[in-house]
Amino acid sequence: MTELVNTSMSSTVHNWTSDHAIDGNVGPDPDVCNCCSGTQNSQISWWMVDMGKRFPVNLITVYSRRNEQTFQQLTDFQLYFANGTMAYSYVLIGNNTRKVLGSKHELTFPSVVTRYIKIQRPGILTLCEVRVYKGECPVGTFGDECLQRCHCADERACDAITGHCQSPACKTGWIGIACNKQCPQDTFGDKCTETCFCAEGTCTNNYGICHGKCRSGYTGSHCNEVEVIKTENKTDVRSSSEYRSAQIIGVAVGGSTAVLFVIVAISFIIYKYRKRNSTSDSKHDYATPDITHAQVETEYDTLDNLNDNQGQGNNSYENERVSAF
Template structure:
């Protein structure tokens, strides 16, 4: 929550306890950022026991509703333990109106808006705790403010008027200066138009000293100034507290002070309305929106046309990108990252060990394989007949294909095996054919030798009968080994001659 008001830093000057490069005035000048530069941020010296940064209003005092601080990025440790004051004196260390003290444990956020609702002339950032660097070096308190905004009356941007109108200026009741007041008399009411329906979480009213508070004070909320008295009654009582809290959606606030007589003077110095800050909506300002062009409606959170900031989508631009998507309106996809997991802002892959198949490796995995390549880091090559193959699997998309190198190698190996088997079968067939011819030839030679031997024996049976008996006796006496050796060469020789003759 924050005030609907004006940044008062243009109406005053800044100072600090010491300077180390960056002067105090850098903190009240653009840009609105945490990025550090000696030309953009304030910086006090190192090694002191306490340090302070102070803003002094150019007028007597202002009612400060909240203060926004942008501290140096990556140095929240130096912000740890700081105190924030709104004071009527420049005494150091400050003694009055402590708005905020950073609690322990843990380091604070480097960007934060701190509500204060205090009247004062000075805003003081004070640090006497100090910090220790990761190297172990103790620096003591150091203040590095890159931007500070000090907001005043929360109804500043609204339209205000008195009914009936008079010589006094109704704008004095919400100019952020408590010492300037609107002073109407008689029966009167104050109106503040917020220009649009907003979720209002509270209000405050400051009356000048001496203004009567007797009688009923009534505060109405409505969406039309013409029907204010039929609106919601936010407060009705005989005493008027400084702060009134509620959660109501409306556009027009109406305050009706007590009336004792037509000449009763009502001196109203400040009337303010506490609403959700830009980018917040819902009860208690608990919801945030991240619209790109302008802030969302504080009533329903709907963003105007123009889209969302990077990393968000939805009507209120408060839904983070789903897994696998990133960028403005979550329109980009990171399908090259492993499991499609990437940063929703810039698409940087969470898993840096590689990319999905079909993508060249880098930190974004957003470059697909060139034509003819596929697989892990695009190391595979495909040779489809026409067109290109699938970058992930290498499968051709055409009906006819040559196939990948892997398929070609398998085919080549299969062809070689088939050729070898056919060659073996041919050799076996030739061998069988040759063997059969050889056996047939041997049978023919044996039949011829047997016929010749029978004829010879028949012709000499009668004439040599006596000689055979003598030869038989001689054979009996012969050495068997010698006889066998003499028979073998003759037999073998005759068989080979018969085979040669047959061919």
């Protein structure tokens, strides 16, 4: 590794300080090269490196002093990792993870994000070189110190820097290039295409489970089924509150219609009655009097009658005049 790091150890012997274990010189022997780190004999001796920040680590090589079988100053050592909390976790070193080639111990394992690495054993601990190799972020993580999460389908890894998923899709309930964005509120499922209607909060982004009751008018395990209200004549797809409101409105409308019909009927009867009375009165007030034959003969003379009367009058006049003279 090229990062600036700090080292420390439980004790020091022969000026074999902790920094000698990362000076790039693998030995052959601390008595000759003064290039190894060593502790005094103690119940537990340890050496530690602080890499300054978290890194994904998948390979560590540890070099012992020459003739390790004779000195036994690295035999059965234990490896610990820790993050910023300094709470170390033991890393099991077995035949599947350890490969010994002379004085070189090669340890491989899946990427582990760590900042501190500790090596310890009972008695004397001598390390001629420790090399830590940076690996890829563990599956499901990316970014600086592998702190960001990606949720790619099929448990595939994402790019260590951008988080771009290698798989063509995200896990159920996630979207985005890095599959690191949860479904928006009230949505869930693949590509967030499903909808839920929870009374409080939102449903789980993957399977759409509501933690509580559904909103009014909805039912079902995902609170996305419209509540069905059944009546005698039909099935009404409404909430119970809406159904009660509809009943009230129906009664009001029906009652208003009946009242209106009665008013119209009464008005029509009154209109017919008044019209009949009006017609009867008109005939009585403006009827033409009957003209009898006698009245015609008395009041109106014909031309013949008038001439006859006039002739009679002239004769009388003549008679009266003759008589006078």
